[in-house]
Amino acid sequence: MTVLKALKKMFGKSEAEPLAPAAPLPVPQRQTESVSREPSAAEVHVPMPEHSAAIAPPVTSPTRAERPRRERAPKPVVIPWKPEDFVVEPQEGKTRFHDFPLAPELMHAIQDLGFPYCTPIQAGVLGYTLKGRDAIGRAQTGTGKTAAFLISIITQLTQTPPPKERYMGEPRALIIAPTRELVVQIAKDAEALTKYTDLNVMTFVGGMDFDKQLKHLEARHCDILVATPGRLLDFAQRGEVHLDMVEVMVLDEADRMLDMGFIPQVRSIIRQTPHKGERQTLLFSATFTEDVMNLAKQWTTDPAIVEIESLNVASDTVEQHIYAVAGADKYKLLFNLINDHGWERVMVFANRKDEVRRIEERLVRDGINAAQLSGDVPQHKRIKTLEGFREGKIRVLVATDVAGRGIHIDGISHVINFTLPEVPDDYVHRIGRTGRAGADGVSISFAGEDDSYQLPSIEEKLGRKISCETPPTVLLRPVVRVQRAIPAAE
Known part of the structure; x- marks a missing residue:
């Protein structure tokens, strides 16, 4: 009876007030983040030597399947801003970002980057992709194609709310690029364009600590994933990443991926995404070779073709x-x-x-x-x-x-x-x-x-x-x- 009184006192219960049963924890099916919880009375077991006073109950660690999903905290908007602050006068022969239905958060980031007018590839691609169409773009690096597909992705993800049931390791947008440097650069641009939204950007590249990248994946939801093919396959084959929720997929520098022998890996990745009719696919290449166009035909649906002669x-x-x-x-x-x-x-x-x-x-x-x-x-x-x-x-x-x-x-x-x-x-x-x-x-x-x-x-x-x-x-x-x-x- 002495120990029972001590336990009741520890949990703030009087002798007349029984301990309430513990509520069951949600059981997600896929990998989620670990969150600590208080033990219920049913989990408390105390050895009962007669000379003992109150003994602190042991905490039972939740199993992997019992770990609850984590709600992500939105990124705060630090600087007050309104669309009227971004004034760009119309100019003949130039397309403004104002000419497209972009969210204020995205326009704020575009203004920070100092981009009042679209480059030719941006103006050409956004006219189709913001309407949900697939697109194939031919443009060299340095023409603004990265911002073109990132603006399309961010618009899609901000206009469409995420699924109510969401797990870690389920990106909504996937960007595949052939080199680690290009992945890092795309992710840096994505961070700049999403700075006023609650979208999270992650990168998977070879040559860097796998466990460190895995911890980032387990810490928060992944909205935009930028990856090289090999490292992405590593995560997918281990069951850490699930690509069945991808809404937008981008293949950057497709000709270079062909040259480097990455196409078999890319095929394996694409098979794990939704059918091409259920996702938006954007493919960019510096050249439109026969091989590139054959790939585009396999992976896209009625794509708009935008060619920019950047030489x-x-x-x-x-x-x-x-x-x-x-x-x-x-x-x-x-x-x-x-x-x-x-x-x-x-x-x-x-x-x-x-x-x-x-x-x-x-x-x-x-x-x-x-x-x-x-x-x-x-x-x-x-x-x-x-x-x-x-x-x-x-x-x-x-x-x-x-x-x-x-x-x-x-x-x-x-x-x-x-x-x-x-x-x-x-x-x-x-x-x-x-x-x-x-x-x-x-x-x-x-x-x-x-x-x-x-x-x-x-x-x-x-x-x-x-x-x-x-x-x-x-x-x-x-x-x-x-x-x-x-x-x-x-």
Whole structure:
């Protein structure tokens, strides 16, 4: 009786007031977040040595199936804002974002990003996708296609309420991209556009801690998931992600996914999403090859086709030069160009990972702050490198085509092709890293005895000739290592 009185006292019950039975917990079918709860009286078991006073009851941990779903907290709107604050005057030949039925939260974010008028790909795509149609877009990187499909996704998810029964690991929108850098960039843009909504953005990429990504997935609902094919399949095969609730699916850079051999993985992913007639599908590619169009036919329903000829955009804003130079003199020319002109944000492209590593090592040895970006660099270091380059802490970024494909950094003054690419499309992507957002840029390509044969196909792609120049003799002088000042404390 002494222990029974102690228990009643502990739970705030008098002798005349019986303990109430515990209410049953909801039992969701899929993975949810763990939430602690108080034990019911029925769960309390106390050993009864006669000399005991009140003994605290043990807490029974809920099983995985007993864990309740978590309600997500909306992101607060910090700055008071109304649509009238975003004034953009109509201009002939230009489409405003005001011309589309976009939510105020989305318009606020668009204003923050400084985008009053749509780019051609945005104006062309949004006219169809905001009405719910599938679309196929042909556009190079740097033309605004990422914002085009993100605005479509955000509009769909904000206009349509989520299902009442929702579990962790069920994204409503899925974006598949071929490279880790592109995934990170898309997610960053998505975060900026959803900052005034309650939508959550998540990324799955290889080369980063799997358990850390899993914890993010278990912590909150996933509205927009951006992923590389391999890592997404890892999560799906383990039962951590379920794609049967996807309302909008985007395949970005489909031609690159074909080139990299990702299509079998993408097929496996798409089979786990709703039928193409029950989801909206957007496919973007820099080229409309026969293979790309066959894929689009399989995965879309009556798509609108929007083609933007962006090669002119690159050639109009980027001043292009080609230097005829012996392979043995390429590094001297590179070093002296950067050092003599004091360039502060330069991208250098090479075809192979070992070339990238050697160029970066020589630049660092000779006193120029450089970093490399290739498939051999761990993902966490790649992200840190990109941020350092974006912030101006890294002066020269040396990259392969695969690593450099998804880089969108404003302010890159020069792109240097240390070796000419084997694929003409890659030349266009490379020089598109500079001259962005209407700014002027310069590309300089080194044509040596081993790669000059690539020039005719590049010129055919561009639709015009590029004159070869002989570099000034002063730029071929031996390298003199940059002497950096050493602080007195050292």
